[in-house]
Amino acid sequence: MSKKESPMRTILVAVILSLVCSIVVSVAAIKLKPLQETNKELDRKLNILIAAGLVDGQAHPTKAKIEEQFGLIEARVVDLSTGEYVEAPKGFEQRKAAKDPSMNVRIEDDIAGIRTRSKLANVYLVKKDGQLDTIILPFHGYGLWSTMYGFLALDTDTTTVVGLKYYDQAETAGLGGEIENPKWRSIWPGKEVLNEQGEPVIQIVKGEAKNEHQVDGLSGATLTSVGVENSLRYWLSNDAFGPYLAKVRAGEL
Template sequence: MSASNDSFGKTIGVAVGLCLLCSLAVSGAAVALKKDQQANKAADVQRSILLASGLLKEGEAGDVTALFANVETLIIDMESGEKVEGVDVAKFNQRKLAKTPGANKVLTKDEDIAKIKRRSKQAKVYLVRENGKLKSIVLPVHGYGLFSTLYGFIALEADTKTVVGLKYYEHKETPGLGGEIVNPQWIAKWPGRTALNDQYEPIIKLSKTGVKNDNEIDALSGATMTSRGVENMMAYWLGKDGFGPFLKNIRGGKHGV
């Protein structure tokens, strides 16, 4: 007597076979699309840099590749603020280095106001020039908000004190609350604000009670922890433990200024 085609074993076999075929299809698609995904991510980061620097306006399409030709990319040593030679800029991965023993600095509790635990000993920074003269400096910043680490860029004028612009490109904060860090209306409040005082100490603040001074930005409504996270990351990255040494070198005429 022949075995039934509806046997339990055959049903399991068909199900397993279908699962394997689907897995292979999904894996193949992921591999095939990986380069495109990486290219899109790189283009998104470049677009964020252009938006922070003012080379591109929110809502504009623009040729990102052409506009980015006006941006000089440097790898710097965080302790000295000096340019690091012989590093492949295209392959430099600051996030990966921040997790790599020997390539990172583990922060003390007092140092870690941005709640990042450790940072790379090197960083990628960007200089925008106009007719050979430094126009703005774009710095990568990140720090913890309420639910996630926020990643973005802040751009300063050549005086290293005045904000040109701000742009966040990655976060997992609450939509409508902390997620408002990407709202163009809130971002538009940053240009012209004073980030550092005359002693070049970070002084940018997010205020819940209205803006009274040129170093203040309106805090995000209903998002106290995210607002605090933004303020703390600016204090860290613009301070002596962050990009302070690099900004000091800029003021001293280094890096082609």
């Protein structure tokens, strides 16, 4: 066997090619990261706006339109134990904080199936003429196959739904995945998620809803529907956004 065909030469060429490819991929990842972060932030804003009914998600609004409409929204951070607004730590991200032992709490009555949650939470406030118009709350919980992340928009009474938008889930396409279907989302506005005592009463039911506290379930997706109900009941309870919503109702915030 000639030197050119030696196993060592083949290995050397393979190693060099691997190194070159690794460098190219690393450089590309570094170069693309700012763009990816920008797109991620734009997508977050779009989903908040859709939940609040400020843009039509099916109309594919431009970046300029999204930024213009998001200018109506004030982003705040709430301490869930007190319901008070607080200054967020630098670089705070609620989803990451939920996995950080120094920033999370373990959930005892874990109906949402998420085990832990961040001590702090984002809230988004739509202001019109200087007055609070809509409150948008992030929420999440486990469905059949995945943790489902969404935004719930409420009127200032903290009870009436303005809109709901899921943006990250891996439920079965055509079944549980229909939580992102605009047709299903369109039945949420006007529903009431809390009773007069501020307790969560929202229900996802089989068949047709019979009152303002009920929403039609997803056909063939019972466990996903249960997951939606449990997620909302947890995040609207006194273990999560309950103290904050109580302060809003009382006019203390």
